Amino acid sequence: MSKFGVLVMGPAGAGKSTFCTALIQHLQNNKRPCYYVNLDPAAEEFAFEPDIDIKDLISLEDVMEEMSLGPNGGLIYCFEFLLENLDFLTDPLEEVTDEYLIIFDMPGQIELYTHVPILPNLVKHLMRGSLNINMCAAYLLESTFIIDRPKFFAGTLSAMSAMLMLEMPHVNILSKMDLVKGRVAKRDLKRFLNPDADLVDEDPSWRPGKDQEELEEGRTDGDPASTKNVMAGTSFYRLNKAVAQLIDDFSMVSFLKLDAQDEDSVGAVLSYIDDAIQYHEAQEPKEPRDDIDTNIIESAMGD
Template structure:
């Protein structure tokens, strides 16, 4: 956010991490103002991850208000930054996370940014775990995707790019690792993810010094075009297919109701015989005599 503020193009910032103790940036919308994470744990008897998912579920019920606020502020801000929980399974693979992501992507150009800690990723096993996470997020959201190697001022992430381009270098780094089991697994995963690497956008940045931010903004611009050219047509196609399926389902129900009505018409209910009322032609005396005969009979 500091880079965008320095350029006088401040972003609209939303924090969706309910378990975050301190937010190191000014947030326009903060989930912690709406949902109390520790209170959710206490009220529902949940652990950390369960409380995060439940907090997101509660926030999801009011997310239409968030979308309205984003639309109202669209002309005032250059971009909207949304910070999600670091627990990937709690957001990416939850129903509320999917609803939030799809709601944003259906109304605004949306980009997923996955941040990797460069010093930790120097371990080839940790690096492979990060790439596997990145791959799962990409195929889950199907949105334009950028992998950002942060803390480039501490460790230059050139090693990561070389590992993605050259399997032999990654294999050499694995040989220096101690765990033989993890080496075999990481080696196999590297071969599987080779196609994933070929189209992956990667950027090296430093949030402390601002290094690489221009490259990051350039990658964001490319992803916006990718959103317009790839995601929007795909979304429209999926929406059209869903509408067709809904129409077929409505037609099926209509035909089923019509068929049931035809069956009912083929088996009409048996009408009771008409009531034959006795008509008295004579006067009152004749009526009394007739009634007496009926009682005697």
């Protein structure tokens, strides 16, 4: 019997824990059971108490203190330790039935998803091992990135890298949509939801006169290694155009909008997650309860 889960991930500050909280609340409001797994060894406060908390096994603070490691090295050590003690996850998850949605709340260091093989190994254990969890990734990117187009395409590239690395169904999400309300026209927003490489050419910070002339003549504005020119000018434009074109050519990444304060928005994202993991297809038809049948009959007789 399959189980069902979602891996909530993305860069730091993208709103992963907020989304997990909103998702759990939405599931509870709809009488649907869920199972909350915290895999962030640095997390301290929770709106809902996790059913499994990696800090009961190992914490980032202890690792940094005892191993004299920084945050990133300490986090990688925590996950390597988890992989050596997978019974910590496997044993309690064995008891979870197919009615539950298992929510994995992940840390914000994107190297775990983009180029370190630790998380792919964990995903294989969860999806292909004895647990047999039908799982998808929900990759969150903060919607304010669309105000800074180079940052948006860098974030989109990280999402695509995670998709290729993890080899699992993906749902990509622009979170905190309430922060950009009224700042981006609806027509332009659609082009960010399905990233359009031409957005780089329309970047307000791109100087179409001077920069375009330099681009056509093959000139650059001074030393490309200088602080001023690393994040501006023709060389920077070429880099961002190449990144945007790569994303456009693969046509793998598209985004859903999320406002975690809006239950309809959370429900819409959940419907995509359910489709990705084929949740509803595996559910058995439920018999109507006797008390509901009686009420319907009595109501019909009254009419």
